[in-house]
Structure formats: structure tokens, C-alpha cells
Amino acid sequence: MKLSVARPNSGIVEVNGRMVLETVEACEGWEVKQRIKLNFLRNDGDEFTTDSSFTSYETKDGLALRFSVRNIQNDEVEEELRGHADLESPGGKGRASFSLPEPRSFELPAGTLFPTTHLMLVIRHARDGEKSASYSVFDGARPAGAFGPTRVAGRPPPQAGPPVRGDVGLLRNQPAWGVRFAFFAAGDQGANPEYELALDLLGNGIARSMLLDYGEFAVDARLVQIQALPRPQC
DSSP: OEEEEEOTTSOEEEEEEEEEEEEEEOSSEEEEEEEEEEEEEETTSOEEEEEEEEEEEEETTSOEEEEEEEEEETTEEEEEEEEEEEESSTTSOEEEEEEESSOEEEEEOTTEEOHHHHHHHHHHHHHTTOOEEEOEEOOSSOTTOOBEEEEEEEOOOOOOSSOOEEOGGGGSSOOEEEEEEEEEOTTOOOSSOSEEEEEEEETTSOEEEEEEEOSSEEEEEEOOEEOOOOOOOO
16 A cells, blocks of 8 residues: 555645455355555654554345454554444344444444445346445444435556566456545535545455545555465355
């Protein structure tokens, strides 16, 4: 991962780091583990590091989610979230409950999706040639509630960067789309999203590259290594 662009008011002159993402299929659900470590350099010479970890388990029926989040800056824990969420039925309303940082719960609106179910729908719609769709998505990474992303699928961006190591057969003979998400805070569909995410997404859910745009700066990530994991024996 490295800095793609920094706007003049960001104060950021350099970013580099790495992301490790693991998706494990179980008989009844999907476990996702993600860790992002970034090193930042400001224009005044100040340096700092961030270390963000996210773990979730989502049932295959899309109705239940467990999540845990830890955000660290310069070796100090800045935020820790933990909880679970449940939906009454597919497309129905639900409820999210946090045990950290403090006990609280709130309703999730009808139509809320959890992240793996959301990704599967995006791929299905892209295969069908749909160009845009809006969803309410809850992943537990933010205590304020669900986020509403808008997706636009088109041609994938040209590939560049170092060759990918590992099980590269996973990248072959797959349809690909350029997919862009704009994430707005729950209840806020204003002009400026909290952040945007652009993916070069394959039909099996693998992203060959991504661009995370936080407004003041954007970070580019390129796939460099991939490993196939065992399928469950159910």
C-alpha cells in the first residue's frame, strides 16, 4: 500500500504499509480477518503509524454477524469495538448490540445487509450488467450504525505493479469489473461521502487492486500474494 494522492490541506506527504485479508469459509458461515498497518509522514516531519484489525463472522443466510475491531495509533489503542447484529429475515429490519466500548444497541433499518452478503450481491448485479445500486450495509466497524454505499460497475482499471506470487490460478479465467463504493454515514446522503473505495474486482470476490479515498488523501493497494485456503468438509 502506498500514497496515491494527497490534497493540499491534508498535511500528508508519504504513506506506505500493507494489508492482510483472510476469508475462511465454514460450513455455516464466513470468517473474515483483515489487518492494515500504515506508516504516515507529515509535511512537518512528524511520523506516526496506524494498525487496524477487523474480524467478523457472518452466517451464510446473511442474518447474523459477530464483529471485533481494534484501531491502534503509535502503539496505543485508540478504539476497540465488539458486538453482534441480527436481522429478522432477508430484507427485514434488525438490531445491532455493542459490548465495547460500552454497552449499547440500536435498530437496523429494513434492507440492511452484512458485508459478505453485500459483496455477493454486488458481484451478482455486475454479472447481470447493472451499473448502480444503493444498499444499507452494517459491518460493525463504526459505532454510529449502518453505512449506505452506492456502487458503479464498469470496465476494470489497467493492471500494473509487481507480479502476484502464490496461487495465481485464482486470478485466471474470471470476469472483472471496476467497482466503486461511496460510503455515507447512516441517514446522511449528502454530497461528500465519509470515504470512497474503488476495486478491481474479480467474479470470485478477489480484488486485484483497490484505492481507498478518505477525501484529504488516498491510498493505493495492489495484490502481491494470494493463497488458497481449504474448503470445509461439511
